[in-house]
Amino acid sequence: MGKRNESKKKHRAAAAIKTLKGKLDITRSGMGFVIVPEQETDVLIRPSDFNTALHGDIVRVKIKSGYGRRMQGEVVEVVERKRSEFIGHIEMNKDFAFS
Numbered sequence: 414m415g416k417r418n419e420s421k422k423k424h425r426a427a428a429a430i431k432t433l434k435g436k437l438d439i440t441r442s443g444m445g446f447v448i449v450p451e452q453e454t455d456v457l458i459r460p461s462d463f464n465t466a467l468h469g470d471i472v473r474v475k476i477k478s479g480y481g482r483r484m485q486g487e488v489v490e491v492v493e494r495k496r497s498e499f500i501g502h503i504e505m506n507k508d509f510a511f512s
Contacts, residue, residue, distance in 0.1 A: 432473045432489060439468040447474050447486065454483065462487040469495030 433456060435449035445458035445466075456474050464487065466472045471493040474486035503510055 432475050433486070434471065434473050434492060437463075437466050437468060437470050437472050437488070439463075447472060447488075456484045456486040458486055458488060464488040464491075466491050467495065471495075 433447065433449045433452065435447040435452075435456070437445050437447055437458065438455075439445045443460050445460065445463060446455040447458055448455050456476065457479075458474065462477075466488045470491050472488045473490040473492055475489045476484050476486045478485045
């Protein structure tokens with residue numbers, strides 16, 4: 414019975430992971446910050462943690478470190494895209510495409 418209780422505790426702990434919702438602002442240097450209205454400080458997001466999110470998107474972030482000081486997080490969901498249409502040129506090959 415001990416293993417079953419441990420499994421339930423792990424599941425509850427995973428479900429309790431706090432996420433915050435806010436707007437992603439990407440600077441010229443390439444770093445991102447999620448602006449969360451109810452937070453005093455923004456959440457720092459490294460480019461490797463954008464997970465397809467783009468500047469201006471409303472996203473959900475999971476805090477990875479820095480509780481209480483400069484928080485660093487990872488985008489876990491794009492809630493709403495700022496833009497849904499893009500203009501560009503795409504070249505199609507047999508096995509891949511690029512722009």
